[in-house]
Amino acid sequence: MAKFCMDSHKLPYNLKAFESCVLHFESQALKGNPLNDPVNRQNYLLIPKGRKSQWPIVFHLSGYFSTGYQSFDVKTLQKNIVQQIDELTEKGECPRAIHVFVEATTYWGGSQFINSHGCGQYGDYLYKELIKGVTTKLPVLSDQKFWAIMGASSGGYGALQWISQKQSPFGLAYVVSPDSYFDASLLPELLRSAPEIAKYKNFSQIKSLIASGEIQDKRSFFPLVNVIAMAHCYAPKTSFSKDFLMWPIDLYSGVVDKKIWGSWLLHDPIHFLLKRKAHLVGKEIHLDVGKYDEYHLQFGTRQIAALLKQLKVKHSYNEFSGAHRGLTGRRVQCLKGLSKKWRSYVG
Numbered sequence: 001m002a003k004f005c006m007d008s009h010k011l012p013y014n015l016k017a018f019e020s021c022v023l024h025f026e027s028q029a030l031k032g033n034p035l036n037d038p039v040n041r042q043n044y045l046l047i048p049k050g051r052k053s054q055w056p057i058v059f060h061l062s063g064y065f066s067t068g069y070q071s072f073d074v075k076t077l078q079k080n081i082v083q084q085i086d087e088l089t090e091k092g093e094c095p096r097a098i099h100v101f102v103e104a105t106t107y108w109g110g111s112q113f114i115n116s117h118g119c120g121q122y123g124d125y126l127y128k129e130l131i132k133g134v135t136t137k138l139p140v141l142s143d144q145k146f147w148a149i150m151g152a153s154s155g156g157y158g159a160l161q162w163i164s165q166k167q168s169p170f171g172l173a174y175v176v177s178p179d180s181y182f183d184a185s186l187l188p189e190l191l192r193s194a195p196e197i198a199k200y201k202n203f204s205q206i207k208s209l210i211a212s213g214e215i216q217d218k219r220s221f222f223p224l225v226n227v228i229a230m231a232h233c234y235a236p237k238t239s240f241s242k243d244f245l246m247w248p249i250d251l252y253s254g255v256v257d258k259k260i261w262g263s264w265l266l267h268d269p270i271h272f273l274l275k276r277k278a279h280l281v282g283k284e285i286h287l288d289v290g291k292y293d294e295y296h297l298q299f300g301t302r303q304i305a306a307l308l309k310q311l312k313v314k315h316s317y318n319e320f321s322g323a324h325r326g327l328t329g330r331r332v333q334c335l336k337g338l339s340k341k342w343r344s345y346v347g
Contacts, residue, residue: 004133033120061151068101108229113158118232144171152176174334180300202243
């Protein structure tokens with residue numbers, strides 16, 4: 001069983017509405033993970049200053065290639081998301097709540113916040129350990145209507161995963177440009193990266209080239225690492241062989257292997273949400289996406305909205321005139337939306 005420790009966290013800037021803390025523990029769920037990633041995890045938190053006996057709680061999930069603690073980093077000529085939350089809370093535009101910035105990154109840049117054969121048991125780490133640690137150490141309201149989860153891109157995907165799980169404590173999800181409709185978003189990335197993937201014998205070779213700096217300088221670096229990360233999250237166990245895997249496309253012809261690709265699609269929100277109707281009863285999901293998303297995520301998000309309507313799940317849908325970059329501002333809008341839900345905790 002994981003032992004949870006809570007420490008104060010000194011910041012290089014002042015917060016008026018919150019104290020910064022870190023919850024750290026040695027994850028039992030991540031022991032022996034396939035990537036040999038650290039089992040000691042630090043999840044950074046904002047805890048409201050004040051005398052409420054219990055608080056609502058917001059979990060923030062990072063996008064791909066980002067970490068929870070990066071939200072606290074100082075930015076040049078702009079405020080980070082933590083400073084913006086503090087300012088909005090002081091102005092009464094955001095409810096006073098505990099904010100948890102989840103740390104679930106991997107060597108390849110992201111776990112998608114799920115259990116997987118390639119990365120490890122990140123779903124268990126979150127559900128069985130992190131949530132338990134938070135409720136053990138902090139005065140959190142138990143009613144699911146005061147439990148919110150939000151994220152953009154991969155974080156938005158994780159939010160959909162979390163709120164639709166059987167044992168999920170979350171009643172609200174704010175989802176910005178979520179990874180979805182893999183046929184339009186992920187398959188083109190696989191095809192784009194195929195010439196680069198075909199050069200290598202195994203993942204160890206790619207890791208060596210990354211360590212030496214021979215790949216990072218290439219324009220193909222991010223697409224390559226992105227598809228490798230997604231493969232580790234979505235590929236079935238039977239695909240992994242000799243430190244590489246069977247890709248869902250032929251790396252020469254580009255022809256899709258329907259069986260392998262079908263196993264990846266099981267992780268697509270437009271597929272898994274349909275099977276989790278019973279777990280979405282009483283939940284509320286707010287969707288937000290750019291009309292010009294570079295990864296075509298507007299199409300997946302539109303399909304999710306249509307699916308939620310079909311399932312009679314309470315939801316809202318919004319498209320903004322933008323793309324996939326700079327989604328922090330959209331997260332701020334989500335936080336403002338929370339004020340309408342948690343009026344008694346505003347001000």
